[in-house]
Structures are given as structure tokens and as C-alpha cells.
Amino acid sequence: xxxxxxxxxxxxxxxxxxxxxxxxxxxxxxxxxxxxxxxxxxxxxxxxxxxxxxxxxxxxxxxxxxxxxxxxxxxxxxxxxxxxxxxxxxxxxxxxxxxxxxxxxxxxxxxxxxxxxxxxxxxxxxxxxxxxxxxxxxxxxxxxxxxxxxxxxxxxxxxxxxxxxxxxxxxxxxxxxxxxxxxxxxxxxxxxxxxxxxxxxxxxxxxxxxxxxxxxxxxxxxxxxxxxxxxxxxxxxxxxxxxxxxxxxxxxxxxxxxxxxxxxxxxxxxxxxxxxxxxxxxxxxxxxxxxxxxxxxxxxxxxxxxxxxxxxxxxxxxxxxxxxxxxxxxxxxxxxxxxxxxxxxxxxxxxxxxxxxxxxxxxxxxxxxxxxxxxxxxxxxxxxxxxxxxxxxxxxxxxxxxxxxxxxxxxxxxxxxxxxxxxxxxxxxxxxxxxxxxxxxxxxxxxxxxxxxxxxxxxxxxxxxxxxxxxxxxx
DNA sequence: ATGTTC
Numbered sequence: 001x002x003x004x005x006x007x008x009x010x011x012x013x014x015x016x017x018x019x020x021x022x023x024x025x026x027x028x029x030x031x032x033x034x035x036x037x038x039x040x041x042x043x044x045x046x047x048x049x050x051x052x053x054x055x056x057x058x059x060x061x062x063x064x065x066x067x068x069x070x071x072x073x074x075x076x077x078x079x080x081x082x083x084x085x086x087x088x089x090x091x092x093x094x095x096x097x098x099x100x101x102x103x104x105x106x107x108x109x110x111x112x113x114x115x116x117x118x119x120x121x122x123x124x125x126x127x128x129x130x131x132x133x134x135x136x137x138x139x140x141x142x143x144x145x146x147x148x149x150x151x152x153x154x155x156x157x158x159x160x161x162x163x164x165x166x167x168x169x170x171x172x173x174x175x176x177x178x179x180x181x182x183x184x185x186x187x188x189x190x191x192x193x194x195x196x197x198x199x200x201x202x203x204x205x206x207x208x209x210x211x212x213x214x215x216x217x218x219x220x221x222x223x224x225x226x227x228x229x230x231x232x233x234x235x236x237x238x239x240x241x242x243x244x245x246x247x248x249x250x251x252x253x254x255x256x257x258x259x260x261x262x263x264x265x266x267x268x269x270x271x272x273x274x275x276x277x278x279x280x281x282x283x284x285x286x287x288x289x290x291x292x293x294x295x296x297x298x299x300x301x302x303x304x305x306x307x308x309x310x311x312x313x314x315x316x317x318x319x320x321x322x323x324x325x326x327x328x329x330x331x332x333x334x335x336x337x338x339x340x341x342x343x344x345x346x347x348x349x350x351x352x353x354x355x356x357x358x359x360x361x362x363x364x365x366x367x368x369x370x371x372x373x374x375x376x377x378x379x380x381x382x383x384x385x386x387x388x389x390x391x392x393x394x395x396x397x398x399x400x401x402x403x404x405x406x407x408x409x410x411x412x413x414x415x416x417x418x419x420x421x422x423x424x425x426x427x428x429x430x431x432x433x434x435x436x437x438x439x440x441x442x443x444x445x446x447x448x449x450x451x452x453x454x455x456x457x458x459x460x461x462x463x464x465x466x467x468x469x470x471x472x473x474x475x
Numbered sequence: 476a477t478g479t480t481c
Contacts, residue, residue, distance in 0.1 A: 094476040241477045
């Protein structure tokens with residue numbers, strides 16, 4: 001990106017001032033991250049700033065990259081009372097894609113002797129890959145229950161523990177889901193896909209806490225150096241994708257009917273207070289619950305594998321965060337509390353200390369924020385901070401963020417060589433897809449260390465721990 | 476992300 005058009009307003013924040021046709025655009029990042037960022041990010045977030053009812057600035061996080069309509073790493077809040085809109089492209093096709101992080105009672109030395117077997121067993125028992133189905137086959141009525149109950153439904157069915165629920169965003173169940181707004185095709189696609197990882201950048205990773213940045217927050221999160229963690233990155237699979245596809249059409253028609261000028265047809269949207277907008281929100285919330293249930297089932301499968309390979313192990317939920325959502329939240333705007341619909345696409349909610357939505361055990365230090373790194377590099381646990389509320393509606397980065405397209409990565413790397421090289425560095429990858437491995441080459445992503453550092457320096461969240469991968473199941 | 480090209 002050519003940053004000469006931008007004006008630096010803070011150490012790690014640049015703006016494209018309004019031209020009268022759109023609201024303010026704010027890009028959080030370092031000079032290096034922004035210079036290497038795709039031009040499309042600026043174009044896309046400028047388009048978002050032209051949508052009706054936007055409050056404050058349209059923003060991008062330090063890990064932003066080109067997405068469908070909205071950039072991935074985009075944050076934008078809309079006020080329904082000002083004609084504010086909801087956009088399927090602002091949520092993302094993988095609705096409620098997110099990360100479940102489990103902390104164990106094991107240290108690195110406990111897993112080293114069994115690591116290859118652990119990786120093999122996880123690969124065998126965690127369904128992963130395109131179209132891969134799990135052992136569950138749900139009848140339509142059962143799927144309706146999943147869409148209403150989320151992780152609660154999964155716990156009731158015997159997947160995982162009730163203790164997991166307080167440490168899941170929305171305590172495991174998203175309110176406002178309307179299964180009737182979800183098409184038969186979306187439901188049909190999901191029937192066999194509960195408890196599956198999916199493909200692309202989704203993964204299940206065994207990690208070790210390598211560095212602690214903030215001792216107090218680490219203590220509150222139950223983290224210590226050398227500790228083994230498991231992170232599960234996945235979303236709402238075929239159902240979420242089909243809802244995105246279905247509502248793109250319906251929202252585009254609504255925009256046309258209501259005369260909303262779309263700077264890009266990929267920004268199809270409708271007012272929050274319109275029949276189409278409301279209908280999408282009901283369907284989206286149903287997909288959020290499917291994702292929460294999916295990660296709950298996968299956590300259960302992970303525990304079963306650990307219990308088999310390492311019988312003395314225990315895995316507790318540290319936190320479960322979504323990074324593809326639009327949520328109705330109360331925020332202070334010019335001294336007045338307003339209900340805003342905050343789109344976070346490839347961005348994590350990051351409430352600061354004291355927020356009532358944070359689990360009690362963590363409330364004093366802030367919401368756990370998880371930045372999932374690329375295959376083989378590393379991930380970060382951060383904590384939400386007060387400052388982020390005024391800067392970015394309490395949002396932070398979600399991952400390393402792609403630096404290169406999948407096609408470009410395919411030309412540059414070979415899956416087999418990459419996996420062998422990682423194995424040489426003590427990181428075991430298990431996947432059915434060599435093509436997928438090449439697309440996910442660590443070199444195709446931004447430097448996750450800079451993303452985490454800049455996220456902290458920009459005042460979006462503060463670093464708590466760095467996690468080094470040891471074994472990874474890829475879709 | 477995705478029954479990997481509407």
C-alpha cells in the first residue's frame with residue numbers, strides 16, 4: 001500500500017480523511033505492515049466508510065488483508081436508528097469462525113516422548129478437510145436445536161463439560177438465532193459436518209507457552225511457561241457458507257429496493273431495521289451457535305484423544321472467541337450510550353477489564369484475545385484493554401493475516417517439502433492435502449510477532465503469552 | 476472460508 005496518501009494520527013494509526021462522500025477511515029498498523037499490505041485493503045475499507053449509518057471510523061486491524069467486500073481485519077459499527085446496515089460480506093462467509101483455546105495440566109516434557117503418536121491420533125479422530133464428515137448425522141429437528149443452543153446443546157449431548165460454558169463468548173449460546181431463516185440447503189450441507197474442522201486456514205494445534213509477557217494476566221488465565229495448550233481454529237462449515245451465499249442475494253435485492261448506493265456489489269447490505277436485515281441477523285446468529293457447538297464437539301474429541309495417549313491429562317477451556325461476527329453492543333458515542341451493530345470480520349472482540357461480558361475469573365485483567373498464527377510460526381494470547389474501547393469499539397487482530405494469495409503461495413512452495421522442513425524443526429504437521437499445506441505456507445502470512453507487537457503498541461490489546469506450535473492437524 | 480469455479 002502506498003501510505004503517502006495517508007496521514008499518521010498516532011504512532012500506530014493512519015487515516016484517510018473524509019472526502020465528504022464517506023466517513024473517516026482508520027488503519028491500525030506499523031509503517032512496515034501497512035506498506036506491505038495490499039492496496040485493496042484501503043480501497044475496500046474506504047468503500048465501507050460510504051455505507052449508511054456508520055458510526056465513527058471504518059477501521060482495519062494490523063493483520064488486515066483483501067477479503068470479499070469488507071477487508072479481513074475490518075471493523076465497522078452501524079447505528080440502526082441512523083439507518084445503519086448489516087452486510088453479509090462484513091461478517092464473512094465463515095460465520096463465527098473462531099478459536100477455542102484449551103489449557104492443559106501438562107508441560108512440554110510430558111508430551112515430547114509421545115508427540116508423533118499424539119499427532120497421529122489427533123489426525124485420526126478429528127475429521128478435517130474439504131467436505132469431510134464427522135460421526136454425527138443430525139436430523140433436521142436436531143440441527144434446529146444446535147442453531148438455538150450452541151455449545152449448551154453440545155454439552156447436553158455429552159460433548160465436553162458444563163465448566164466450559166462460562167469461558168465461551170456469549171457463555172456458549174448466542175441469543176437471537178432464528179433457525180427458520182436458514183435455508184434447507186444450508187441445513188442439508190451441515191447435517192454431517194458437526195464436529196469437523198474444515199479446510200483452508202483451519203487447524204487444531206498442540207502448543208507450548210514459550211514466553212510470558214504479563215505475569216498477572218497469565219496467572220488469571222491459568223497460564224505458565226512450558227505449559228501445553230491446544231487451540232482449535234474453525235467455524236460454521238457448510239451451513240455458515242451457505243447462509244452467506246443465500247443472503248448475499250437477498251441483501252443485494254434489499255439494497256436495490258431501498259436505493260442504497262453500493263460502492264462495490266460485494267458490499268450487499270440492508271438496513272438493520274429492515275425485513276431482510278432482520279432475517280439475515282436471525283440466520284447469522286443461528287450460524288454462530290453452530291460454530292460454538294462445533295468447537296465444543298471438537299474440544300471433546302481432543303480430550304478423548306489426550307485421555308487415551310496421556311491418561312493423566314486434563315484440558316480446560318481458557319476461552320473461545322469468534323472473529324467473524326456482527327454483534328449488537330452498547331458503546332459510548334460522544335458521551336451517550338448507543339446500541340451499535342459492530343461488524344468484526346477477521347477481528348476479535350477485545351473487552352477491557354471490568355466488562356460484564358468477561359468471565360468472572362478474568363474480569364480484572366480483561367477478555368482473553370487469541371491471535372492464531374500461521375502453520376508452524378506461533379500464536380499469541382492477549383488481554384483486552386480499556387483503551388481499545390475508544391480506539392476500535394474494543395476490537396483487536398485475529399491472526400497473522402495473509403500476505404500472499406493462495407495461488408501465489410502454490411507457485412512458490414511445495415506442501416511435502418514444507419512439512420518435512422517443519423518436522424526438522426520439531427513441528428509435526430498432519431494433513432490430507434499437500435495443496436492446502438502449500439497454500440498455508442508460513443511465508444504466505446505476515447509476521448505474527450509484528451502483528452501482536454503492533455496490536456499492543458496501537459493500544460488494541462496487550463500481549464500475555466507467546467505459544468510455540470508442536471503438532472498441527474490441518475484441514 | 477467453500478460439496479475449493481456464480
